[in-house]
Amino acid sequence: MTESTQPNPRHRLSPLTCDAPGLRQSIRDALVRVVGKDPDLATPRDWLHAVSFAIRERIIERRVVTRRQFAEEDVKRVYYLSMEYLIGRMLEANLRNMGIFEVTQQALQDLGVDFREIARLEEDAALGNGGLGRLAACILESMATQGYPGYGYGIRYEYGMFQQHIEHFRQVEHPDNWLRYGNPWEFPRPEKTFPVRFYGYVVEHHRPDGETSCNWENGEEVLAMAYDYPTAGYERRNVNNLRLWAAKATRDFDLRYFNEGDYIRAVADKNESETISMVLYPNDATAIGKELRLKQEYFFVSASLQDIFDRHRQLEYPIEELADKAAIQLNDTHPAIAVAECMRLLLDEHRIPWDQAWTITQNLFSYTNHTLMPEALETWPVALMERVLPRHMGIIYRINHEFIEEVRHRFPGEHEFFRRLSIIDEEHGRRVRMAHLAVIGSHRVNGVAALHTSLLKQTLFADFSRVWPERFVNVTNGVTPRLWMIQANPGLTELIDSRIGSDWKFDLDRLKQFAPYASDEATREAFRAVKLRNKERLAALVHKRTGLAIRPDVMYDVQIKRIHEYKRQLLKLLHVIELYQRIRDGEDVLPRVVLFAGKAAPGYQRAKDIIAVINEVADIVNHDPAMGDRLKCVFFPNYEVSSATIIIPAADLSEQISTAGFEASGTGNMKLAMNGALTIGTLDGANIEIRDAVGTENIFIFGMTADRVSAHRAQGIPPGAHLDSHPRLRSMVEALRDGFFSNGGRHLHAEIARYLLEEDPFFVLADYAAYSDACAQADRLYQDAEAWSEAALLNVARMSHFSIDRTVREYAENIWNVLPEPVPPPCPESNKN
Ligand code: GL9
Structure with a gap:
């Protein structure tokens, strides 16, 4: 040939x-x-x-x-x-x-x-x-x-x-024998x-x-x-x-x-x-x-x-x-x-x-x-x-x-x-x-x-x-709106089509025309209905995979990505512990589902320990009658592309909380924002550009900047010195250390607490107070459904820069020096039903 x-x-x-x-x-x-x-x-x-x-x-x-x-x-x-x-x-x-x-x-x-x-x-x-x-x-x-x-x-x-x-x-880990049945x-x-x-x-x-x-x-x-x-x-x-x-x-x-x-x-x-x-x-x-x-x-x-x-x-x-x-x-x-x-x-x-x-x-x-x-x-x-x-x-x-x-x-x-x-x-x-x-x-x-x-x-x-x-x-970086919006979120796609037509699928810049609808009450209501359906779809899948029943009518707060110290799943987990303790103390807390998903490299012991601790904390939280359905913590197993297409459209809050200077870009952050999740994040990777695109008022930014992180490292302050920066932090870390959440893994919990206090090179404790504040800010906005929906819709409408088509054009024009060579579509008559 x-x-x-x-x-x-x-x-x-x-x-x-x-x-x-x-x-x-x-x-x-x-x-x-x-x-x-x-x-x-x-x-x-x-x-x-x-x-x-x-x-x-x-x-x-x-x-x-x-x-x-x-x-x-x-x-x-x-x-x-x-x-x-x-x-x-x-x-x-x-x-x-x-x-x-x-x-x-x-x-x-x-x-x-x-x-x-x-x-x-x-x-x-x-x-x-x-x-x-x-x-x-x-x-x-x-x-x-x-x-x-x-x-x-x-x-x-x-x-x-x-x-x-x-x-x-x-x-x-189980082997992925994906070709077992042949591949058409x-x-x-x-x-x-x-x-x-x-x-x-x-x-x-x-x-x-x-x-x-x-x-x-x-x-x-x-x-x-x-x-x-x-x-x-x-x-x-x-x-x-x-x-x-x-x-x-x-x-x-x-x-x-x-x-x-x-x-x-x-x-x-x-x-x-x-x-x-x-x-x-x-x-x-x-x-x-x-x-x-x-x-x-x-x-x-x-x-x-x-x-x-x-x-x-x-x-x-x-x-x-x-x-x-x-x-x-x-x-x-x-x-x-x-x-x-x-x-x-x-x-x-x-x-x-x-x-x-x-x-x-x-x-x-x-x-x-x-x-x-x-x-x-x-x-x-x-x-x-x-x-x-x-x-x-x-x-x-x-x-x-x-x-x-x-x-x-x-x-x-x-x-x-x-x-x-x-x-x-x-x-x-x-x-x-x-x-x-x-x-x-x-x-x-x-x-x-x-x-x-x-x-x-x-x-x-x-x-x-x-x-x-x-x-x-x-x-x-960018992501393809074909998979991550049109396929993953047909409800949102239909809503956008109904307002601005369907040209945006080829040219995401046209999504900007959707922005005015953020202030339209009917669009906001339709958006909430779409979100609710997406949450029901996710809740059904969570039930099937884990046996856990979760409500669709609460905030879905997700951190979905590889498990890594720098991505700071432990920061989110501490927040779960904070919410747990506050509910136990009789405080009124916004109901939410916190969902983690992600794999750990098989040889990365710390990451595997983090998964175990998340699952053990989740087990205590999910079975404590005092929580009364106000807090559920899910570890969604075997995160892969097909499950991402179900989780992302259901999310309200997107956790992008890496230590600044460590996440090169992130792309999950883009997928989530395009689907109308609000980002809570550090000034790291593409989060910065996402903030510039969606507007500071439509994103929750917190924590040390990359420069501050380097300066902080140079100072050599021991992580434990931050325990009093937040009224609850000490008791949260002590609960971990003393095995309150452990189910046979007591020693593991103590080790994670020790790591946070003595070793952690990614500043979980140093950033905790700021993170907890940002979460509280998100909770307040969420309680105002209209304001939240408006911000979410503005996220959708303003994410066009993160289309992979823009990324590829930049490579083509500035690096490859190649031109497109589009093939004309076949005559349309042969394709009509
Ligand atoms: C990564 C970066 O860590 C991400 O921040 C970035 O968005 C992507 C794509 O550019 O590349 N580099 C890297 O090694 N991984 C990334 O995700 N890791 C994996 O792919 C597991």
């Missing part, structure tokens, strides 16, 4: 119809012919697969059209390299983006099948940890919606993010298979032109095989491709041992090479440092670059023009080895001289940084790199040498400066700093919110920013 630019006239496509009878026919056909079931015997899952196959036929058709148009129009392509894609369920998202959601529901109903019943059987595609992976999924969707020629590349993990069970209050959305492409080499050694050749070229010989080869996931833009526009690589043993894996008669050994070896794509590392914001992880990174990077080079060649472009025809975005440092791999391909395979190869590489790449946390910065021991990727290590040495020479020339004598800039860290036992490789190999480096970018320039990349000030830019 080649990237031909000349469509063969005999290969004209005749699009499938998208009316109810056509869909009905396709679904029934797929059930019999693809799933292989008699409709009379089909299970709900069989129907799920049948309808998915029927829809994928229609998506792939649009993909073929899109690809042809890109080839004909000579477009510049964007390649998004990411270790993670947190996609969630695909059926409903695909149906909605294809513009055939209602008609397909109708077709199913005609067949006696309930859409909701089968849709919930689909496993989430959870090929990511959290915000970073979800951002990648939103970016792909937006590139398709806006018609950008975007390609995603990643890994087809056999096992995605673990499933979180709560057993005896604790997190227990993927197209295996065995013909798109590339060899990826590890280990071995380098043989140098001195060429007549004075350059040295190298052969990387011996070692082990693994095959990367492509699986394609077509990604539909909203309303049947472009369909782009996400290509995920699976590791397969090389075809000749068996020869050596088969010849020796050791069949079992041969097959066992095959399994070992296939472990590369077996499982997603469930870590967030921490570097992993395991050889298998390095192999995963190089595996998908090498396959992706070989594929990109191949496409370029098939389109008959000269290799020298690679950076004119392609842009490659590195999603965090995980794929940073791509810089060295690109150099290897240009030098060793294409015989391009070093300087020219380096110019092409720098023009090709750009890099997004997603965190300032030092422990998240990947570094690899030089010895490991030399063993696993010997050729790349040689290339990295030369990149580093040329770079240091350049800065030596520009900043003579600043030896300390060169040492800090070097790709090789000589102080911690010689390590390769992947972030430095990414910065040096890219023409643009971006942070993901204004504060984050400015801190990047002042701290992590201060030295680089002195060398290349223009290289650092900000691109504030």
